[in-house]
Amino acid sequence: MQNKTILIVDDEAAVRDMLRVALEMAEYRCIEAENAQAAHALVIDEKPDLILLDWMLPDVSGVELARRLKRDELTASIPIIMLTAKGEEDHKIKGLETGADDYITKPFSPRELVARLKAVLRRAGPSTPEEPLTAGQLVLDPISHRVTIGGQAVEMGPTEFRLLTFFLSHQERAYTRTQLLDHVWGGNVYVEERTVDVHIRRLRKALAVDGHDRFIQTVRGTGYRFSVQTAEKV
Amino acid sequence: MQNKTILIVDDEAAVRDMLRVALEMAEYRCIEAENAQAAHALVIDEKPDLILLDWMLPDVSGVELARRLKRDELTASIPIIMLTAKGEEDHKIKGLETGADDYITKPFSPRELVARLKAVLRRAGPSTPEEPLTAGQLVLDPISHRVTIGGQAVEMGPTEFRLLTFFLSHQERAYTRTQLLDHVWGGNVYVEERTVDVHIRRLRKALAVDGHDRFIQTVRGTGYRFSVQTAEKV
DNA sequence: CATTCCTGTGACAAATATATGACAGGCGCA
DNA sequence: TGCGCCTGTCATATATTTGTCACAGGAATG
Numbered sequence: 001m002q003n004k005t006i007l008i009v010d011d012e013a014a015v016r017d018m019l020r021v022a023l024e025m026a027e028y029r030c031i032e033a034e035n036a037q038a039a040h041a042l043v044i045d046e047k048p049d050l051i052l053l054d055w056m057l058p059d060v061s062g063v064e065l066a067r068r069l070k071r072d073e074l075t076a077s078i079p080i081i082m083l084t085a086k087g088e089e090d091h092k093i094k095g096l097e098t099g100a101d102d103y104i105t106k107p108f109s110p111r112e113l114v115a116r117l118k119a120v121l122r123r124a125g126p127s128t129p130e131e132p133l134t135a136g137q138l139v140l141d142p143i144s145h146r147v148t149i150g151g152q153a154v155e156m157g158p159t160e161f162r163l164l165t166f167f168l169s170h171q172e173r174a175y176t177r178t179q180l181l182d183h184v185w186g187g188n189v190y191v192e193e194r195t196v197d198v199h200i201r202r203l204r205k206a207l208a209v210d211g212h213d214r215f216i217q218t219v220r221g222t223g224y225r226f227s228v229q230t231a232e233k234v
Numbered sequence: 235m236q237n238k239t240i241l242i243v244d245d246e247a248a249v250r251d252m253l254r255v256a257l258e259m260a261e262y263r264c265i266e267a268e269n270a271q272a273a274h275a276l277v278i279d280e281k282p283d284l285i286l287l288d289w290m291l292p293d294v295s296g297v298e299l300a301r302r303l304k305r306d307e308l309t310a311s312i313p314i315i316m317l318t319a320k321g322e323e324d325h326k327i328k329g330l331e332t333g334a335d336d337y338i339t340k341p342f343s344p345r346e347l348v349a350r351l352k353a354v355l356r357r358a359g360p361s362t363p364e365e366p367l368t369a370g371q372l373v374l375d376p377i378s379h380r381v382t383i384g385g386q387a388v389e390m391g392p393t394e395f396r397l398l399t400f401f402l403s404h405q406e407r408a409y410t411r412t413q414l415l416d417h418v419w420g421g422n423v424y425v426e427e428r429t430v431d432v433h434i435r436r437l438r439k440a441l442a443v444d445g446h447d448r449f450i451q452t453v454r455g456t457g458y459r460f461s462v463q464t465a466e467k468v
Numbered sequence: 469c470a471t472t473c474c475t476g477t478g479a480c481a482a483a484t485a486t487a488t489g490a491c492a493g494g495c496g497c498a
Numbered sequence: 499t500g501c502g503c504c505t506g507t508c509a510t511a512t513a514t515t516t517g518t519c520a521c522a523g524g525a526a527t528g
Contacts, residue, residue, distance in 0.1 A: 017335055157504055174379035178356065190349040194486090195506055201487065218486070219379050220514070221392035227378070391515055428475090429517050435476065436515095452475070454525075469528105476523075487512070494505080 004121060007048035008032045009039040009065070010083065011057055015106075019052060022110035023117075029186060036065040043075050047169070050121055053100070055084040066100050079124045081117065133168035135215065135228040138207070140168055149209045156206040159184070159199055164207075167216070167226035176223040200224055238355060239263045241282035243273040243299070244317065245291055249340075253286060256344035257351075270299040277309055284355055287334070289318045300334050313354045367402035369449065369462040372441070374402055383443045390440040393418070397437055401450070401460035410457040434458055 006028045008019050013034070020030040031046055033039035036057050043051070051069070053062045062082060069075040082103040102120050104113060132141040137150040140161075147154040147164065156164070163184050175183075177193040185191060204213040217225045242253045245268050254264045265280055267273035270291050277285070287300055300316065303309040316334040335354050338347060366375040371384040374395075381388040381398065390398070397418050409417075411427040419425065434450060441449050451459045 021336060159505075172378045174377070178352070190343075190346050191506060194508090197486065198488090198506075204487095220485070221395075222379055225378060393516075425517060428519090431475065432477090432517075438476095454474070471527080473526080474524085477521085478519105480517105480519085482516085482518105484515070485513080488510085489508105490510100491508085492506100495503090496501105497503105498499100498501090 004049040005029045005031060005046060006117070007039065007042055007046070007051045009034075009036070009051065009057065009062070010054040011035060015054070018110075019113070022113055025110075026114045026117075027186075028117075029182070036062070039065060040068070043069060043078070045170075048078060050117065050124075051078055051080045052117075053080050053082050055082055077124075079120045081120055133165065135168055135171060135226070138168075138215065138228070140164060147206075149207065152209055154206055154209065156203060160203040160206055163199055163203055171226050171228060174219045174222055174225040180223065196223075237261060237263045238283040239265060239280060240351070241273065241276055241280070241285045242266045243268075243270070243285065243291065244288040245269060249288070249317075252344075253347070256347055259344070260348045262351075270295075273299060274302070277303060277312070282312065284351060285312055285314045286351075287314050287316055289316055315351060315354060367399065369402055369405060369460070372402075372449065372462070374398060381440075383441065386443060388440055388443065390437065393433055394437040394440060397433055398441075404460070406459070406461050408453040408456055408459040414457065430457075 006023050008016050008023075008030055009032075010016050010019070011034050016032045016034070020032065023030050031042055031048065033042050039051075039053075042048070053066055055062045057065065066080050066082065069078065069080065079101040082100040083106060084103055085106050101123070102116055104116060132139050132143075134140070138147070139149075140147045142165070145161070147156065147161070163180070166180070166184050177196040180196050181189070181191065181193070200216060200218075204216055207213055207215055215226055215228065217227060219225050240257050240262050242250050242257075242264055243266075244250050244253070247268070250266050250268070254266065257264050265276055265282065267276050273285075273287075276282070285303070289295070289297065291299065297316075300314050303312065303314065313335040316337040317340055318337055319340050336350055338350060364377065366373050366377075368374070372381070373383075374381045376399070379395070381390065381395070397414070400414070400418050411430040414430050415423070415425065415427070438450055449460055449462065451461060453459050
């Protein structure tokens with residue numbers, strides 16, 4: 001099973017750390033934000049599978065953030081679990097009214113957290129396959145699990161497919177090998193960084209329909225970047 | 235990459251040796267302590283970048299030590315990885331609640347150790363700035379790791395990129411070669427001052443899209459200055 | 469104008485980083 | 499069990515980048 005990404009939003013680093021470790025033990029990948037603004041950016045950027053949202057945040061309240069996310073077409077389908085402190089129980093119902101899918105009262109045991117999280121994820125069902133991802137002539141259809149360039153089918157292995165999927169949803173951005181390992185392989189896997197090179201090469205080879213790879217640029221000293229601009233330019 | 239210092243705290247010499255070997259192979263500098271008291275002294279004295287802390291120690295328990303370190307202003311920011319034995323799994327999360335940033339269960343592979351250690355260090359480290367840096371027509375986008383002048387892509391090596399990044403965030407100010415070495419190359423590297431000249435030249439060449447470099451001025455007898463005013467003036 | 473500093477350049481060899489081709493183990497499937 | 503496809507690692511080939519030099523110009527100085 002592919003790793004789910006959980007976004008943790010809490011202003012206390014200690015709480016975030018605890019949550020992160022508990023979740024990573026359960027094989028989830030975590031990303032963190034300490035305020036609503038950062039959280040919003042991350043939601044757009046990383047498309048997490050679930051959001052753990054603290055009731056109280058320094059800038060905008062968690063409730064308000066939840067409301068916004070649920071109102072936005074793109075983010076509405078992401079389940080939200082609200083974290084509330086003991087005294088705030090009165091707001092429970094409100095929390096759910098704003099669109100949260102569940103709430104947990106602090107303090108809670110890591111076990112409980114993971115259990116409820118799983119429940120919410122299960123309820124949300126298998127994340128609906130999205131729209132085809134494209135880059136110029138290149139089209140990746142998540143539903144049929146197929147890749148084509150100008151209508152021409154392209155074959156590749158599972159890892160290359162995941163890599164390409166990631167690249168297509170994060171174009172024009174340079175990633176280090178480590179970041180790619182985190183995102184494509186999943187946080188709790190330990191492989192050599194050079195392995196990324198090899199898979200990049202395999203992907204390039206697969207995409208080089210006409211003998212030229214114009215999609216993946218190497219960023220010397222850093223890593224790689226997927227970009228269609230450069231690709232089309234030729 | 236600059237060498238990070240890791241403090242190993244474990245009462246068994248054999249374990250310390252193993253850890254040290256694994257870490258030194260990965261280019262880390264190691265210091266060791268076999269009890270909490272010695273560990274505490276070393277933390278103050280050496281300011282390690284990360285602490286590997288055994289759960290069980292002869293004097294004070296590792297958990298307690300972690301708690302103390304995290305409570306102290308000076309040491310709170312140092313990441314801690316807790317080492318636990320197989321049977322102690324239940325304690326894992328408790329350990330994390332006390333402030334550890336990650337845990338590893340013994341026995342573990344050296345590779346896993348190094349990987350998790352890197353992950354923890356990475357999380358603690360600074361993150362890339364998000365906003366593009368600009369100077370007139372010149373734009374450096376840290377995200378895509380690209381430089382353009384009036385939309386036209388500009389190629390340069392990693393060092394030139396770092397140099398330009400520095401200049402763009404410190405415009406209109408003259409820097410000596412030594413200062414540039416400190417900021418762009420990183421404090422403790424030994425290279426000739428004249429090396430800066432060469433990189434300045436390379437950067438100028440890269441930026442001289444139209445045949446003229448108007449961005450970097452020479453401050454005779456001192457060093458260089460990046461300024462867009464002069465650049466635009468033509 | 470002669471001197472003495474400084475900085476600009478082009479060339480290099482060594483150091484690094486990346487691309488490639490091969491390979492053995494792991495896994496699923498017939 | 500045998501076969502074929504994937505994967506992660508290596509060792510090796512290539513490609514870039516880097517730090518230094520030696521030398522050419524230019525600028526101050528007197």
